[in-house]
Amino acid sequence: MSYRPTLDDLNAFAAIVTHRSFRKAAGELGLSPSTLSHMMRNMEARMGVRLLHRTTRSVAATEAGEMLLDRLKPVLRDLELALDAVGxxxxxxxxxxxxxxxxxxxxxxxxxxxxxxxxxxxxxxxxxxxxxxxxxxxxxxxxxxxxxxxxxxxxxxxxxxxxEARFLAIASPAYLKDHKQPKTPEDLKRHRCIRLRMPSGKLYRWEFEKHGQEVTVEVSGALTLDHVELMAEAAVKGLGIAYVPERIARPYLASGEIISVLDDWCPSIPxxxxxxxxxxxxxxxxxxxxxxxxxxxxxxx
Missing domain, CATH: 3.40.190.10 (Periplasmic binding protein-like II)
Incomplete structure (x- = not known):
């Protein structure tokens, strides 16, 4: 293949595939979407291979485009680092x-x-x-x-x-008024717990430690969220016990809207x-x- 795309062409291609959008890539590069579209069609025509799947709502790389992007990313990154070093x-x-x-x-x-x-x-x-x-x-x-x-x-x-960081088990005074406060992590299995779904789709298992004894609990509960701040807010509303970073819980603890439980099972970590x-x-x-x-x-x- 005698034709070689320019650096501008390759940068534009990488931005389009990364954003999966001509509009967003155009905003990053300071060009119009129509200009980017023309650049890509010209690049595909001269290379003799289709690099992008286009629909009215989205854009995605073809198999050839994915292979090009995989090899292109480290090259563009190394070039950026080289220019930065010179700078x-x-x-x-x-x-x-x-x-x-x-x-x-x-x-x-x-x-x-x-x-x-x-x-x-x-x-x-x-x-x-x-x-x-x-x-x-x-x-x-x-x-x-x-x-x-x-x-x-x-x-x-x-x-x-x-x-250091620390995770705390927290609940509202109203919830603890109606439910016996847990004394050990195992007691959580008899409580309504506000669970956390990880980005992988798995449920987070609550981890505790006391005097070198580590305990992991798979809690149950009717409410599952994917954001720790929402978990703290749900605990404030009395929906159950949540397990969240101390930074998130701190203002609610200060206002008295929640109470921490199992404190001696929640040590600090790096x-x-x-x-x-x-x-x-x-x-x-x-x-x-x-x-x-x-x-x-x-x-x-």
Missing amino acids: EFGGQPSGTLRINASEIAARVLLNAAIPLFLERYPEISLDIVTENRLVDIVGEGFDAGIRLRESVPLDMIAVEFGG GLCLYYPGHRHVPQSLRAFISVLTEVERQGA
């Missing part, structure tokens, strides 16, 4: 920093680290994607991820922040970490973010 010989850090995080982690960062970072580095665009699922940050094009320490892959470099692959060049923008994060951590100590 470090200049002045102020710039570019886009992409971080994948849980919603709770993003809220923690918004308290201090993100405002300070944006003020200090106005040339950097910070793109934070919040998801409950644990993603492959390298494969999906992120510079870093943020999760609880226990969820960080072993081959990643981790930067801890925010102190908290949040920013993590990134150590075998690749660390972008200047990420180094700047880590510097701000550790500064905020020292000030909060």
